[in-house]
Amino acid sequence: MxxxxxxxxxxxxxxxxxxxxxxxxxxxxxxxxxxxxxxxxxxxxxxxxxxxxxxxxxxxxxxxxLLFPASTQIAVFVSVDIGKFFTLDSVELKIDDQDVAGFLYTERQRKALEEGGIQGLYQGNLKKGSHQLTAIFIGYDNEQRSVKRATTYQFVKEDDAIMLELKIEDQTQDYRAKVIVEEWLL
Amino acid sequence: MAITSLVDVKCSFKNLKSLLAMALISSSCLANSLPTQDKELQQNPVVIANESSKELPRKNDEYPFPIAQPEKLAKKLYRKALFYYFQGQEELALQQLTYNKARLKTVDDNALLFEAGLQVSLGLYRQAEENLTALTDKLAASSEQLSSAEQAWFSSSDNKRIDCFASKDLLAVALLQLAEQQINQQQQAKAKQTLAKLSHLPEGYYQQYHVLSQLAFWPQPPQLHLQAKKNTVAQTIAHKQAQAYILLNTALLHLEQRAFENAEKDLIKLKQITWQAAEKSFWQQLFSSENTAVTVSSSEYEQQSLKDYASLLLAQLYIEQQQFSLAYKELAHFPQNSPFTEQALFLFAYASLKTQHYEESEAIFNLVSARYPANYLGWQADILLARQYLAQRELDTALSSYLQLESKYQQQLASLAQFEQQVISGSAQFNRKITVGTVELDSTWWQKAQESIKLTGHIEYANELSQLKQKLAKQQQQVQWLNYAITINEQRQQSIIAQQQAKNYQASIKRLQVRRDQLSHILLAVVEHNDGEKFASGKQTQWLQRISKSQKIIDKMENYQSYQKKISQYQQRLKRVEGVLAWQLQQEFPQRLWRHRQQLQQLDKSLVKLQQQMRQVNNIQALAKHNTGYSSDDILNSNSQAQRSLFGNAGLDLPQLKQKQHRLVQQHNRLVQATTELDKTTDNNIQAQLLAFITEQRQSLNYYLHHSRRAMAKILEEQRKVDNTDNIAPSKNASVGAEG
Missing domain, CATH: 1.20.5 (Single alpha-helices involved in coiled-coils or other helix-helix interfaces)
Structure with missing residues (x-):
């Protein structure tokens, strides 16, 4: 035992x-x-x-x-600089007055942009020649009021792929956000 | 039995140690965060072509030397990968980085470190180590080339934000991560060498360095050749956090060396350390396995788990030293929801038994037995409870307990045999059953089997293989879709060629060219003779025709005497009209000449465009006709912009794309085959592991069964002795029992 x-x-x-x-x-x-x-x-x-x-x-x-050869390719990107005066909610994109893309942002996606990420918003094909891009950003200002920020941009499509970045930048002079279009040189 | 139990527990201990070590590595310090870094990136814009088509000023132009100048497009695409990463899509982020590398043919140092971090999070450890080695070599070479002025510039407080880009800091981060990878792969000697290469530590990285050194030099004390910088508040928090792990490791070392007093001191100290969640830098977050969203709560959980583990170790230490009352006190307030509850419950029950808190020990042994019925601790709890009844001289209760245990073990042996049959028969689809979650296996045994460390490793492989199979299936669809797209484009090209052949655009262009040349000659002749009539408008042409007609009539009138008087009058009037018209034509001649020349130029341009289009169509035709001519290397290198533009001008180079698609199909097939083979191997391994597990469990159960039976025999023997004694001299108790 x-x-x-x-x-x-x-x-x-x-x-x-x-x-x-x-x-x-x-x-x-x-x-x-x-x-x-x-x-x-x-x-x-x-x-x-x-x-x-x-x-x-x-x-x-x-x-x-295959789908987007350089001769016809257009790509549009979105970035946010700080995002203090504008809380991004959604974006609509038009090329030559035709709706081509729209995007509704989640909190995480918005944070990802504010952390420095760049979003690929649209990739498509365009004929050579002059075109017009219109982007309308919808969001909220500091006081949670719904605001829109829009921009138009004229560009000429040639043989090379065209890449445009839509940058939402805070303007400290008037405490507003502004959309700037930046063309990437390849 | 003892050895089997020992191996199992040792394995879990080993796992726990590695978990702690990993937590140790991942939980250090705070420092410069990526937002700062990326805001800096954003302030280094590429050429701007905004609505006014002007360039924004570049902040980089102010920098005194070129190394701070980023590869602009590469940085943009790097930030595209960041977008995926911050959303928790590590695989897409890694894919974007490799895409950037393939397209741009350049690799940025930050991107390389980022890639290594992503590879770690996706389990691609070897590739991560290769990248980190390449990066550290590259950075070591480049940092040596930094001039003293550049070093001063980096270290100045004004440029603190830029400091995170400094190759010196990046080199330190890369070396630390490389050492971590080497420790994870149990290459301690290499890790020591890597750590020895560190000559500088960025702010907030000292604790990570200390902990890595501790792990690399384990079980010897770490050799630290770098000192911590001046403490900031944030650093103090991080220091406390790291200090906890350092203390725990030291306590474990003391326990291993059986220096119980020192171990006890360390563990008591460890229980008293508290810290707040420290903010982590981008690189620290990248290489850690934690989710950014749960940092604060995970920090609290981590602290509590550490304290629980310290309590458990202390209790074990006291039991080892036969100080059962101390162990009892230590575990009396152990939290209910802890990763170590199972062990703590068992130890508390054991300490209660040894300190004769029988009611508590009975309740807790019962609880352990109920909660963990098919576990070593559950089985031992049962046995110990029966032993407790024996110690309390409750022979009937003890016998009844052993009888229950015998029946329980027999049931478990039967269910284990059933589980064995299921494992043997279901081996072919075993992997699928695990991953889909439609497990038909006995859930109790299956759960226990999963807890077995080696088996868990195999199940992870099986799960990863299942995910790979899903990805390959998606790729198969993509490959098929691309094939379809290529076919459609080929048909499109063929229809263009057929259309061209049917309409003979070339002949039409030639005819237009001839006509244009004729017009050009006419224009030259008009200019030479200053002939305004050639540019006459419709009405003016009518007038010219009427004048000519009138002149003919006047000429005929000369043959008739009756009209002789009027001829001169008519002639004068006609001359006046003719003169006015000629004046009008001369007045409009320069304008009309310019207009015609313009039209001719436009015609020339249109013809040139037409010929260009024609050439494009010809190129398409030529490309469609040639089926060979590009090697796979050419295809891989066809990503340069010039080539892409060339193909863009000429339309799609379908044969080349088709060839590439074929190559990818072959590659895909090879991967499917490799995955299937590996899947089979893993499946067989899981089955073998399960069968070994079953054998082990059966041995343990048989041991406990035999033990119970032997114990029962002894109790019965003892009861018989007591009965015999009672027959000789019947006691009061026995008579009461007989009455009952």
Missing amino acids: HKEFSLMHSVLVLFLLAVSFADDSYAQQESSAADNANSEISNELEEIKQQVLQLNRELFILEED
């Missing part, structure tokens, strides 16, 4: 020791072979993951080359 209790006690003590500070060497030896096998699988998995990402990128490039 006493001997049996001692056995249980020793089992328990062993457990207690194991939980806290027992030597790991035995477990390490036993699991080293399994760890090696795991490591091989892990490496192989990582390799496949990397290749899937690479394939994704190449498919994306192929799709862009």
